[in-house]
Amino acid sequence: MNQNNGMQKRMLIMTLIVFVFFIAYEFLVLKPQQEAKAALAKQEQTQKQNVAPDVNSVDTKMVSTDVNGNPVDMSNSTDALSSKSIATSQIVSTIKTAKSTIEIDTLGRVAQVTLVEEKYKDENANQIKLFESNQLRPLEVRFADANINADAFKVNVVASLANVDATTSSQELVLTQTLNGTVLTKKLTFYPDGHYDLNVSTTNEKQFFITNGFRPNVLADMYAVHGFISKLNDNTLKTIEDGKLDKNENIIGAKFLSSFDRYYTTVIYNFEKSLSITLMPDTKSNPQGFIHGGSDVTFSGFIGPKNHRDLAALNPELIDVIDYGWFTFIAKPMFLLLQFIQGYVGNWGWTIVILTILIKLVLFPLSFKGMVSMQKLKDLAPKMKEIQAKYKDDKQKQSMHMMELYKKHGANPMGGCLPLILQIPVFFAIYRVLLNAIELKGAPWMFWVHDLAEMDPYFVLPVLMGATMYLQQKITPNTMQDEMQKKIFQFLPVVFTFFFLWFPAGLTLYWFINNLFTIGQQYYINSVFERKRAEKN
Template identity: 90%
Template sequence: MNNMNQNNGMQKRMLIMTLVVFVFFIAYEYLVLKPQQEAKAALVKQEQEQKQNNVAPDVKTVVTDANGNAANAFNSADTLSSKSIGNVQTVSTIKTAKSIIEIDTLGRIAQVTLVEEKYKDENGNQIKLFEANQLRPLEVRFADVNINEEAFKVSLVVNSSNIDATTSAQELVLTQTLNGTVLTKKLTFYPDGHYDLKVSTTNEKEFFITNGFRPNVLADMYAVHGFISKLNDNTLKTIEDGKLDKNHDIVGAKFISSFDRYYTTVIYNFEKSLSVSVMPDPNGKENPQAFIHGGNNITFSGFIGPKNHKDLSALNPELIDVIDYGWFTFIAKPMFLLLQFIQGYVGNWGWTIVILTVLIKLVLFPLSFKGMVSMQKLKDLAPKMKEIQAKYKDDKQKQSMHMMELYKKHGANPMGGCLPLILQIPVFFAIYRVLLNAIELKGAPWMFWVHDLAEMDPYFVLPILMGATMFLQQKITPNTMQDEMQKKIFQFLPVIFTFFFLWFPAGLTLYWFINNLFTIGQQYYINSVFERKRAEKN
């Protein structure tokens, strides 16, 4: 097949792939996510109506290897059976400068409410991170089955029912007296919302402790949510929700985190690494839930709240790896740092996105320029290409030879328009991931109608402008497609993109809109250059 046919074939495959991806998004949203959400809501309602009491999960005895290290804490995912805790009482409330933390009768963190003004839900209420039927942070499971069953029936005793840690660190001690052991939790809470914890038992009784199931504020198909850990060799292990079909042991973890798009419950120890067992939840959804091997005593720190870059970095620079940018992390991380640097001078995240977009377009302009020039040359050669195709329609070898001569004579490259685009894809996906996961945009306004760049545009102004500029961009961009059906499909893409961007965060839509505007400006410039050259020739 000649190069021209190869080019058309590649364009066709790219178009088909794009349409398939977006059709999949629609189908997944309405056929998978929506039914899952409805089923989950029904399950929560059923559990609340039944008012089930806590039942001790069946935790098996630890198996150790030759070195005495825990080899596998549990025999099956059934050991993670966690019942509704909606009827468990709060025994202590801790107020920090950024959150309200509630401790229940079993010594677990039952709820975390974010108190900063910008963290509000669609109803104007302060965001709460957990639902009633979730596995809670700091829940303890004993290796001894009998003690474990008793532990879920005996309430812990606290030394204070109300603690004010808004301005200084405060300590909370929880004690649970059981037949055969005494469990003690010593918690120190800090104004920034993080805590230090030491857990110990008497009589050498071994236990496991969890960071809980992830916050469930925003878990959609657009961003990764699930479990991530950082190992001693600085590699990251990510397990997405719905993708864990069997137990998985992690040895030598610096931190573990369960997260949705914007929020995390993380446990970390950078001096003594953690040994962790991760296993599917008991509801058959294959969502990861993690338990740390505590031995008979363990010390670590934790944080439950927004994945704010500055806050995580202040606790420990390595904790910024809690923010998952996916495959293009190596580009996304410096991209966010640049975004944050610009915002430090500009003071507004919306205009920061505009400036960053302009900078990216300027840096990538040489690549864009080459691609646009190549497309213009192919457009100008389209009539001659048709003549060659018609003249040598029965001799593909001669057709290909004359096409190559034509390209060489006029300095055209059939792949010249595609290659620059492909090289820009990592940058696009990196900024996409940055803006999609940036909790910093929460509550950040831009212009008079956008009050929260992390939420959808309430009046759909930006999505419509994005679609309109995408349509205009298509109109002024040379089109070398010969097939009329391909042209019609391509022309329909702005409508598809507009539809999807109706629900995208306004910050991300703003980026795409500004990107389109500058692409249009670049294309106008290239078009004018070619028009002058044509006029000079005539």
């Protein structure tokens, strides 16, 4: 049993160390790399005197087919530039919806989507643009016939309208591309909510493939999953993260395909007639999805935020576009509860507070058992030391007497660890929910927090979180005998405070409230044991 006690300590320490490393890697490694890359891109852009890259020179691709008729990329792609500006000479039609501005380029692709709602602004207070200027663009068509395909990247499309106003009602746009051997026609209907219906057809039954494009590139970090996800006819989900696709892969019978970062998606869906998809890796092994269009295909699409209500309004199955990782089965109902509470409270910050309290109340029986076990072990610590000293040369007798001691006093060395382990899935689920919830974007709480999806500008919440973590540590019974282990735990509040300085305020708020109520629970347990000790004396 003494071995079990040591195992408990090692598991606790390992869990905390892994989590600290998880945070440290993002801040100390990935963030500097991203900043250096951004600085280099900015320098390159300045040297080019802010001239936007030529779409044709960047995106022109040659495609042939393999023996199965799947598209094979024969181009040499270049590293993505950071600039999101598109030359006006490359835009043939601009569509305005109530929630976005969509720009169509000379090859009939979606060149850029700008979110127009007030809350969707970047760090420079500009409306968020979803795509890099030279990435694989949504609605790009590639032909099975290599000669026609080459022609398709040289001939401009003709748009039926240069400007489309779909802010209050649906509007149609027709894009026609007359090629050597076929005419490609895209008939689009845009709706005020930003989604669209599309029929793509060719004459002479020329076979083609069409893509939903590379994912939006607004926020892609190590915390949240980003890459590709598809829902199949059997309702299973297939997710491939960026950097994880090393060869072509076929998907037969898909309801939707989505390319996404933390908050945004470009999704194509058809719930009446399933889609066949070929995934192709780019030069960085990122997944790129191509739908087998045949000579005529119809589907719907949406490019924008992964807002739960907006996706559900299009089709309830599109909620699966939001991927919470391993604990999705817990995270989904937890988000629904969060959304339900917010419907009554009206403020996302106070909703997080209420949800945290509810979770603490539901998990209190588990927490109570763990805290009671820790108190018992603390009371038995002197006797445990005596046994360890008396039988230090006989581990078998030491374990036997330890087991007798635990049995006599009803203590369980794993009692403090097991409840913690059982709560881990719940913790990570709420962590993923708050990390992926675009609903927190632009949502205020109190007078100094104006955006729960961004860091606390005055570091109030991280400091409070660190202070409560320190206080919680001080009042929690510590049964550790090793001085090094004690020092590691004593230093953790400082480490966590440091890294939480840059965490989204909503996530830090959750952790702070969680600590606050854990302190209350611990005070209660401590007082119960103090009364019992007083009664014995």
